[in-house]
Amino acid sequence: MSLPEKGRDIEELLAEISRLKQDDLPVRGGKVTAYVYDTGRPEVHEAAARAYFEMLEVNTLDPTAFPSVVEMEKQVVGAVAELLGGGSGIFTSGGTESIMLAVKAARDARPVGGRPRMAVPVTAHPAFHKAAHYLGVAVDAVPVDPVTFRASVAAVEEAITEDTVLVVASAPSYPQGVVDPVAEIAAAASARGVLCHVDACVGGWLLPWLREAGARVPPFDLSVPGVTSLSCDLHKFGYSPKGASVVLFADPALRRKAYFASASWPGYTVINATVQSSKSAGPLGGAWATFQALGREGYLELGRATLAAARRLREGIAGIPGLRVLGDPESALVAFGSDEVDVFVLSDEARKRGWFLQPQLSYAGIPANIHITVTGVTLRGVEAMLEVIAESAEAARERGPAALPEGLVDLVAGLDLDALDDAAFGELAAAVGVDLGGSGQPEMAVVNAVLDALPADRREAVLIRFLSVIYA
Numbered sequence: 001m002s003l004p005e006k007g008r009d010i011e012e013l014l015a016e017i018s019r020l021k022q023d024d025l026p027v028r029g030g031k032v033t034a035y036v037y038d039t040g041r042p043e044v045h046e047a048a049a050r051a052y053f054e055m056l057e058v059n060t061l062d063p064t065a066f067p068s069v070v071e072m073e074k075q076v077v078g079a080v081a082e083l084l085g086g087g088s089g090i091f092t093s094g095g096t097e098s099i100m101l102a103v104k105a106a107r108d109a110r111p112v113g114g115r116p117r118m119a120v121p122v123t124a125h126p127a128f129h130k131a132a133h134y135l136g137v138a139v140d141a142v143p144v145d146p147v148t149f150r151a152s153v154a155a156v157e158e159a160i161t162e163d164t165v166l167v168v169a170s171a172p173s174y175p176q177g178v179v180d181p182v183a184e185i186a187a188a189a190s191a192r193g194v195l196c197h198v199d200a201c202v203g204g205w206l207l208p209w210l211r212e213a214g215a216r217v218p219p220f221d222l223s224v225p226g227v228t229s230l231s232c233d234l235h236k237f238g239y240s241p242k243g244a245s246v247v248l249f250a251d252p253a254l255r256r257k258a259y260f261a262s263a264s265w266p267g268y269t270v271i272n273a274t275v276q277s278s279k280s281a282g283p284l285g286g287a288w289a290t291f292q293a294l295g296r297e298g299y300l301e302l303g304r305a306t307l308a309a310a311r312r313l314r315e316g317i318a319g320i321p322g323l324r325v326l327g328d329p330e331s332a333l334v335a336f337g338s339d340e341v342d343v344f345v346l347s348d349e350a351r352k353r354g355w356f357l358q359p360q361l362s363y364a365g366i367p368a369n370i371h372i373t374v375t376g377v378t379l380r381g382v383e384a385m386l387e388v389i390a391e392s393a394e395a396a397r398e399r400g401p402a403a404l405p406e407g408l409v410d411l412v413a414g415l416d417l418d419a420l421d422d423a424a425f426g427e428l429a430a431a432v433g434v435d436l437g438g439s440g441q442p443e444m445a446v447v448n449a450v451l452d453a454l455p456a457d458r459r460e461a462v463l464i465r466f467l468s469v470i471y472a
Contacts, residue, residue, distance in 0.1 A: 025356050030381045033372040034358035039239045039294070039302060040377030047293040048286040052241050055285030061278045062268075069281050072288045079291055080232055080246045083208050084200070085222030087230070087248040088255045090273045091284055095201035096127040097275050098231035098247035103131040105229065105249065105257040106166035106195045118166040119159035121151035121180060122364040123173035125199055137165070146365055149173065149327045151180040157188045164194050171200040171207065171220035175360055175371065176326050177333025179203070179218055186226030195228040195254075201245065202373075203331050204232025209303030210331065217330055222250050229254065235283070237332075239302075239376070240290040243283030302376035306332045309379035313372065316386040320393055326369055335360065337369035341393050342401040344445040344452070346370065349392035349399075351443075355385065357392075359444070361452045361459070368452050402445035409453045417461050422472040425465050 027036045028045075039045070055068070063070045077089035092098045107116045117138040120128045132139045140159040144151050156167060167189035169180040182198055189196040198220055200207070211217040222230055227250065234244040249255040261271040270277070294302070310332045314325050322340035329335075337343060347359040347370060358371040378385070420428070434447055451459050 028377075030375065030377040030385075031354055032356040033374075033378075033385075034356065037236050037239055037373075037375045038377040039375070040380060041294075041298075044239065044290060044293045044298070048239075048241050048290045051289030052282040052286035055281040058281035058285075059278050060281050060284065061272075066281065069284065072281070072284050076234070076284065076287050076291065077246050077248075080205070080234075081222075081248055084204055084230060084232060084248060085224070085227075087222045087250050088252045089246045089248040090255065090258060091287075092245045092247055092274050093243045093276060093279065093283065094235065094245045095125065095199075095231055095233045096130060098201065098233070098245045099125070099127040099197075099199065100131040100134065100275055101247050101258040102197045102229045102231060102249075103128070103135055103137060103166060105254050106197065107135055107137055108257040109254055110165045110195065112163040112165060114163040116165040117161060117163045118168060119156055119164060120168045121156075121170065121173065123149060123151070123175050123366075124168050124170050125174060125201065127201075128168060128199075138163075140164070141364075143364065144173075144366075147327070149176040149178050149366065151185060153181055153184040153188060156185050160189070160192050160194055164192070167194050167196045169196065169198050169220075171198050171203045172329065172331040172333060173199075174202055174333065175366065175369075176335045177329030177331040178327045179207070179220055179330050182218065182220040182227065183224050186224050190226035196226050198224075198227050198230045201231045201233040202236055202333065204230065204246075205234060205299075206237035206303070206306070206332060207330070209237075209299050210307050212300055213304040213307045215307050215330060222248060234287045234290070237302075237306075237375070238287065238290060239294070241283055241286035244287040305376050305379045306374055309382045310334060310374045312382050313374060313378075313386070316382070317389065320386075320390045322397065323389070323393060326366075332374040334372045334374060335369045336372075337367045338393070341396040342399075342445065342449075343368050343370050343396075344402055344448040345396040345399055346389075346392045347448075348443045348445045349395040350388055353388050353392065355388045357389070359448050361448065363456065368448075402449040404446060404449055404453075409450055412450060412462060413454060413458055417465055420465070422465070422469045426469045426472070429466075429469070 025032045028038050058066050060069045073091045077091055081087050081089055115138050117140055119140045119142050121142045121144055123144050129139055142151055142155045142159050169182045169185045172179045186196040207217045230248045232246050234240040235242045259273055313334050317323050317325055317336045322338050323336050326335045326337055344359050347357050350357045360369050360371050362368040
């Protein structure tokens with residue numbers, strides 16, 4: 001894009017945005033089962049959007065300049081703390097930033113002789129690996145039970161060393177939607193004097209309402225002895241606009257370890273509660289308005305609908321030949337796999353029918369599978385979703401597994417990626433039928449099959465190149 005010589009009309013700009021979005025997945029209606037969260041209540045989203053716009057230009061950098069930021073954050077964080085066992089918190093831009101602050105706080109609160117380490121289940125979100133990478137912390141991977149997919153308490157205990165600063169549990173883990181044994185993991189950490197973080201980014205604002213709606217939900221929040229911090233995304237099952245999360249700390253002193261201050265320059269005072277400095281208060285306003293628009297009654301009603309939809313989905317998938325639900329999820333995240341059909345092809349077939357079902361690669365003994373996030377709007381279309389899954393499974397059975405050109409996996413595994421520029425990598429992808437510059441919703445079965453055949457470190461290197469080419 002070149003900057004226009006003269007400013008353009010707003011209607012023209014909005015029309016162009018509509019054109020740019022024409023191939024985007026829809027954010028409403030429940031046919032996209034990842035990335036977006038829909039209440040099915042337009043008035044709630046309207047309230048959030050208007051509040052977001054009202055706070056758009058307010059800068060959270062200096063809370064003394066904009067007292068509204070302090071009051072809104074205290075109310076939002078207070079509501080989260082009230083629901084999740086108390087504590088002191090920080091409003092952040094998302095789960096990754098919440099997790100990064102929890103890791104920073106743990107690292108700084110418990111100085112160790114060697115390199116700080118954290119024990120992380122293999123099903124925990126990659127945000128922990130990202131935080132470790134940025135903050136100089138080593139990750140010790142903890143295996144999970146191959147049937148339940150919950151973290152092994154014995155393995156957690158074995159992973160703790162004198163340099164461990166943090167132990168992690170998920171409530172739930174994203175891949176299969178199961179809650180780790182938080183009480184046992186927290187007790188093991190506490191017995192060794194180590195902090196314990198519960199990643200409840202997905203479940204923090206969902207599990208309490210599911211429990212109230214009748215689901216069996218084990219204890220997981222700050223009321224559990226030994227749990228010292230917890231992350232909870234509000235732009236997931238809080239249904240707030242993107243850019244809204246909270247990290248809670250059991251002790252205000254631990255929260256202070258997440259802060260950053262610098263007086264080593266002659267400019268304005270720098271004190272940050274988050275990784276970002278200047279940022280819009282729009283997400284905070286959107287979260288505050290969503291809470292106010294729904295209230296306890298609204299969230300409980302959404303919890304009941306979500307629980308009913310998740311149960312029907314698990315039941316329906318179990319009845320489709322060749323498919324099986326992985327584990328016994330307590331939450332509204334459902335994953336299913338198959339020994340009879342290629343799940344990557346199934347996902348592509350569902351896309352052709354207007355539904356996005358999220359494919360997940362195999363890892364640590366967990367097979368490749370399909371992930372579905374059930375939200376408040378899912379119940380209205382759950383029968384249609386099950387029909388699409390059944391049709392897509394049968395179509396995938398007829399097509400057979402994704403056909404990979406002979407030698408392709410070995411070729412990718414052996415490539416010197418640093419010797420290829422973006423143009424050459426794009427040409428290589430095009431040679432095997434993957435158009436990285438195309439429009440519309442592409443078929444991804446071949447790409448996913450190749451990635452699935454590679455070790456994790458090689459997957460990461462290839463994915464970085466994909467991203468670089470897409471934005472070239």
